[in-house]
Amino acid sequence: MDIPFDQDTICAIATPPGEGGIGIVRMSGPRAHSICETLFHPRYGSFPLRSHRLYYGWIKDPHTHTTVDEVLVSHMAAPRTYTREDMVEINCHSGYAVLQRILELVLRAGARMAEPGEFTRRAFLNGRIDLSQAEAIADVIQSRCEKSLEVAGRHLEGALGNKVQQWQESLLQLEAETEAFLDFSEDLHGDDGESSPQRSAIMRELLEALKAAIQESERGRVLREGLTLALVGKPNAGKSSLLNALVGRDRAIVTHFPGTTRDVIEDSFILSGVQVRILDTAGIRHGPGTIESLGIERTLSSVQQADVVLWLMDQSRPLDDQDDLVHQCIGHKVHRILLNKKDLEPRMTSQEVEERYHPSSPPLPLSTFHREDLERLRHLLAREFVQKPLEGFESMIVPNVRQGACLREAHEALEKAARLMDGEGFGELIILELERARKKLDEILGGGEDEDVLDRIFSQFCIGK
Ligand SMILES: Nc1nc2c(ncn2[C@@H]2O[C@H](COP(=O)(O)OP(=O)(O)OP(=O)(O)O)[C@@H](O)[C@H]2O)c(=O)[nH]1
Ligand SMILES: [Mg+2]
Known part of the structure; x- marks a missing residue:
């Protein structure tokens, strides 16, 4: 039987999979309350359930009369609900079997499985929220950092x-x-x-x-998508050491042998409230073996993806033509030069580097071993690549x-x-x-928006939202 979209009742498990404190099965549509009546046995009170009240009781299988779980149930009558339709939420214990069992009983009583984002899609189609607010709901859920959550919150408010x-x-x-x-x-x-x-x-x-x-x-864009940093330089410059220092754990292998990192290593950290994706790459050098040259190809692709390249130099070694090679690979990108290993006897100067490569800002001396240097680097990156671009934003x-x-x-x-x-x-x-x-x-x-656009937006949601 084909039930028109606005008349069928959808259901889904609204909590993430896995064991947890509570799990929620939710329903939305005109039959939500009557479906609930077939399975829920309130300890106090009786049907019809009053709207926006929480009821304690049991879910029982209507065929075998066996108790499935002890639950809290809320019935929210339209239109003061998330979807503007009648809704029921069953709060049960969160285990795979119990949630599946309750969902199955709800389905058997006449609901159908919701598509991803369908609850929110109904909220939009029923005029409770506009499309920018629907998108903000996905953003709130997916936000990994404080700043993007702040923006999503504003959109959510409309x-x-x-x-x-x-x-x-x-x-x-x-x-x-x-x-x-x-x-x-x-x-x-x-x-x-x-x-x-x-x-x-x-x-x-x-x-x-x-x-x-x-x-x-x-x-x-930095607020929504975060910032991508690539660490690039000759072998042994200290790229992996810097990655580990910035993410605060031993993510990459560090040795004194040049050519330790052969593949791109990715991790992330938060900078000034923004998510930073960081890519540690294989050192760039002339005439390497096959494995390394594959690694270097990946280095170049990381450079392409990056918003900002951090070019690490080991200042305890003199500049040579391999530095020119690195410059050829990254010169076209926004980059900052870091003169690493400042705790060792210098064999190059900042001035030499500036004369040879004309960077847009002076090289920053540091040692990955010194906490203050790392703090200074963090501060500089936050200032230049997060705070500055957002300056002057009115709203x-x-x-x-x-x-x-x-x-x-x-x-x-x-x-x-x-x-x-x-x-x-x-x-x-x-x-x-x-x-x-x-x-x-x-x-x-969302006015006059075609179905394809709506499908694309709502398919980003999880089932149950
Ligand atoms: N003295 C000194 N040594 C450092 C510093 N930073 C890194 N090192 C050392 O330099 C060596 C190479 O460090 P890595 O971080 O593996 O260098 P890398 O650039 O990732 O090297 P590849 O992966 O081979 O390209 C290790 O022995 C580190 O301990 C520093 O600030 N001072
Ligand atoms: Mg490395």
Whole structure:
């Protein structure tokens, strides 16, 4: 039997797999309460369960009458629920068998398994949240650091949605003014098609606001995706030692033999509230054997992936043509030179390095053995690559990639409209561009969004959310 989407009742285990304190089976849809009635036996009170109250009792198999688990059940009547539909949550003991058994009983009583993200999708389709808030829910769940959680929290409150609505209102006002202006200039045929001062002001403000949001989306990528650092240099420069020091454990093997690291080693740490992915690579040198040259290929691919390359030099050895080779490999990327092993007798100077490679900032001397040096490095990285890019962000409403693309298209349409306004009349064309801008903004909130986009967004969620 095909039940229409808005009438079937979905269910899922909402807690992560594995043993734990409690597990939750949740249901959403018009039959949630009646399905609950077939299996739940409250210790106090009786059916119908009152909304938004917690009931203590037992889940029993309706066929065999055996008790499955001791539970707490809540029934939340529509519309004050996560999905805006009737919902039931069964809090049971969290073990694989008990959760599966309860889920099976719920399914047998007429619910169907939820797709990934389907609870949230219903919240969106039923108008409780806009698409930017739905995306924020996934971001909150997936956040691995404080800063990205902060941004997700703002989106969840609807901060981006509110802004978009304001912009849409301004656009409507612009459209109305343009229409009025069109009628007016028809009456006064021959008048110069000059824009009214008010229209120009609204237009200018909107263009600026959209531009700022687009910049936040680009520069704020570090908040959403974190930062990728690659440690690169000649063999034995101390790359793996630095990796271990930064992540705070012995992740990579360190020996005094050059060529210890043959493959890329990846780990992560938190810097100024942001997740940093760090790649330790095989040392770059001339004419290595096959295994090493494969390793070096991977080094180059790590360089490609990195936002920032840390080029380690062993300052107890003189510069040579292998340093030139490293420079060839990384010169095109944003990089910082670190002069390692400053505790040893120096055989090169900072000045020599600067004269030879002209780095954009002076090399930083350090020793991976010295805690203060590592702190200084951390501080420098945080300042330059996390805090600086985020400076001047007004609202910290960092739009994600999809939202950024919608903003860019809206901005483009608006710029066209502005050019048309500055030029001769073409009133209908101006209105078309303004409408296009408004439609693009609407897509941020999920208006007119096609199924494919929704599928892509909601498939990132887990089942049960
Ligand atoms: N004196 C001194 N030795 C260091 C320092 N940092 C690392 N070393 C030593 O340098 C040697 C090489 O260190 P690694 O971290 O393995 O160097 P690497 O760049 O990863 O080397 P490969 O993996 O071979 O490319 C080890 O013996 C380290 O203990 C330092 O600041 N001072
Ligand atoms: Mg190494």
